[in-house]
Amino acid sequence: MTRKVAPTGASVLPFITLFVLPAVALDVNVKSVASITNTSSQILEGLMKTYANTSASTGGFVQVQPWYWWLSGTGWNAVLDYTVYTNDTAYKADLLTALNNNVGANYDFAPAEQSGWEANDDQAYWLYNALTALEYDFDEIQPCVGEGLGVNGTCQNSWLSIATNTFNDYVSRWFHDNATCGGGLKWQYNQAANPNGYFYKNSVTNGGFFQTAARLARYTGNSTYAHWAGTIWDWSAAVGLITSGARTNVVDGASDSGTDNCTAVNDDKWSYNIGTYLMGAANMYAYTGDQALSNQQATWQERVSGLLAGANHTFFSPPTGNATGVMYEQNCELTAECNTDQTSFKSSLARWMAKTAVLVPSFRDDIVAMLATTAQRAAASCVDASGSLVCGQRWWIADGYDGLTEFGSMLSSLDAVQSLLVERAPQLAKLGN
Numbered sequence: 001m002t003r004k005v006a007p008t009g010a011s012v013l014p015f016i017t018l019f020v021l022p023a024v025a026l027d028v029n030v031k032s033v034a035s036i037t038n039t040s041s042q043i044l045e046g047l048m049k050t051y052a053n054t055s056a057s058t059g060g061f062v063q064v065q066p067w068y069w070w071l072s073g074t075g076w077n078a079v080l081d082y083t084v085y086t087n088d089t090a091y092k093a094d095l096l097t098a099l100n101n102n103v104g105a106n107y108d109f110a111p112a113e114q115s116g117w118e119a120n121d122d123q124a125y126w127l128y129n130a131l132t133a134l135e136y137d138f139d140e141i142q143p144c145v146g147e148g149l150g151v152n153g154t155c156q157n158s159w160l161s162i163a164t165n166t167f168n169d170y171v172s173r174w175f176h177d178n179a180t181c182g183g184g185l186k187w188q189y190n191q192a193a194n195p196n197g198y199f200y201k202n203s204v205t206n207g208g209f210f211q212t213a214a215r216l217a218r219y220t221g222n223s224t225y226a227h228w229a230g231t232i233w234d235w236s237a238a239v240g241l242i243t244s245g246a247r248t249n250v251v252d253g254a255s256d257s258g259t260d261n262c263t264a265v266n267d268d269k270w271s272y273n274i275g276t277y278l279m280g281a282a283n284m285y286a287y288t289g290d291q292a293l294s295n296q297q298a299t300w301q302e303r304v305s306g307l308l309a310g311a312n313h314t315f316f317s318p319p320t321g322n323a324t325g326v327m328y329e330q331n332c333e334l335t336a337e338c339n340t341d342q343t344s345f346k347s348s349l350a351r352w353m354a355k356t357a358v359l360v361p362s363f364r365d366d367i368v369a370m371l372a373t374t375a376q377r378a379a380a381s382c383v384d385a386s387g388s389l390v391c392g393q394r395w396w397i398a399d400g401y402d403g404l405t406e407f408g409s410m411l412s413s414l415d416a417v418q419s420l421l422v423e424r425a426p427q428l429a430k431l432g433n
Ligand SMILES: *[C@@H]1O[C@H](CO)[C@@H](O)[C@H](O)[C@H]1NC(C)=O
Pocket: 037, 038, 039, 041, 042
């Protein structure tokens, strides 16, 4: 994720540390739709109360400086899922306004306001809103721009046009960047603005492109997208971003600076990286099933299985805290050093695991079990503090709220809980149906 540098003298919001005892933690009954819905809506209400900035015309959430645009994108995707999973339309107008305000003049989530520092992965996290909207047949952005002039005769600002435009950006950048590592997208696509991030080919970026191609393949049935998904997976495996074996892991990235050529990987493991490849693989499983490509489908089933086993092994069951099966960010939570980006990563893994349960029904029960244990502890980390709900970051700490709350902690807790409602969503749509 790239970010704007904090303006000089900008105030830095600290972690909100509260020691308000006794506080009543949220207690979710994971067998009850009413309880999960109620808990989700309380967490989202708390998140919006503290972090929604109604005076911001751009539709960003209130965030610590330096300012993280991508977090607003993933935040709105949680609001979109919430709206679909519950039929509660309380935030729908804000959601559509925010997406409209950030889509940019080329309808690809590369708005002028972010130009120069926006990275491929930042763009992807906004794009996921368009893909989710397609999948759930969600309201289009109004008013329609250029009716009939967009992809397949849609509006130029239709979800299909936006998703296709962004996919096409990635394709052209892939070719632009292919002098190193035999392919792969760079993290940053603007060298002048961000020379460091420019020489790194990473998993959140390439996994984002992979996931986008796979979701478009499933949605449209168009094999061009499926071909790209296969190419990106193969490239990711060849350079070692995806590890092989029954337990698959996804590492952070590889440098293509100088003569590095992706020969050495940075093997940090973050939950959102494995989540993004899982979501893509699950969509390819569904696509190959729809197309009756049974050999290929068996391959994608194995890949989903490997990623789930890897996620279970690496991101569930922390070594302390008597919390077997509770999701945690293993690279930073044990030392309480997660930064503003990192506290949000679990929201991605929970969100995409849940959608995988729908796409690959043979893993449904395993996934629901993993999410249910996690959701209980995530809810128990939320307490009412002086009229505002706050959710903690380390769900495995025995006594509920751990005193560390911020946007990412709230978002992760929301996704952990509301993901249990994924089967309440309408059947995933397909183009033309
Ligand atoms: C959740 O349930 C509690 C207790 O039944 C109720 O007081 C509250 O209004 C509900 N909240 C929402 C947002 O549904």
